[in-house]
Amino acid sequence: MTLLLLAALLQGCPPPQKFDIYNDSSQDLVVLFTDAPVNWPRGTVLEIRREEFQRLQWVRVSLSPEMTSPVLDVAFPEGRFRYSVGKAYAVPAPYELGAKSDIKRFQVRSDKRLYAVSPSTAFATSIDEQPQDFPLEPVELRDGQ
Numbered sequence: 001m002t003l004l005l006l007a008a009l010l011q012g013c014p015p016p017q018k019f020d021i022y023n024d025s026s027q028d029l030v031v032l033f034t035d036a037p038v039n040w041p042r043g044t045v046l047e048i049r050r051e052e053f054q055r056l057q058w059v060r061v062s063l064s065p066e067m068t069s070p071v072l073d074v075a076f077p078e079g080r081f082r083y084s085v086g087k088a089y090a091v092p093a094p095y096e097l098g099a100k101s102d103i104k105r106f107q108v109r110s111d112k113r114l115y116a117v118s119p120s121t122a123f124a125t126s127i128d129e130q131p132q133d134f135p136l137e138p139v140e141l142r143d144g145q
Contacts, residue, residue: 019048019088021114022107022123025076029108032057032073032080040074045123048072056085073141076112081138083114091116091131112138 022045023029029040033055040046048056056070069086091104105117107127113135115127127135 017050017102018104019046019085020103020105021046021048021072022105022117024107024124025110025112027077027110030075032075037075043124053085057082061086074108074138080141081112082141083136083138087133087136088114090133109135114138 023040023042026042028042031038031040031046033052034057035055038046053070057073058068058070061067061069069084072083072085074081074083088104088106091106103119105119105123106114107117107123108114109127115135116131117123117127121127
């Protein structure tokens with residue numbers, strides 16, 4: 001199912017209106033957009049609106065050499081990590097906010113994983129239950145990646 005959603009996204013389905021990602025890592029981070037890095041202080045929400053998705057890195061996926069998928073690169077004090085935004089689209093309906101899935105909510109914890117956050121859950125709270133395939137594990141980037 002995740003593969004089908006990813007394929008639909010990659011073939012031109014519009015992204016959600018916005019991703020809200022709360023920095024619950026207890027560290028100040030830096031988001032590595034393609035045009036400029038952006039400071040992401042601990043305890044704040046990073047908003048990525050539809051028009052800002054072009055600022056993300058786009059990488060080839062193994063499904064097809066022509067397919068690309070957006071990724072979010074984040075610098076932690078101990079290294080750089082990449083999150084698959086394409087996989088984040090697969091968050092199920094109870095974790096979406098808005099009638100047309102306009103907003104998807106997540107938080108990055110100190111373990112560097114990306115957790116889905118339901119609209120009824122406040123940011124910066126313990127998240128015990130997660131939908132299938134969550135939390136998302138980042139990939140650590142090495143120099144030159």
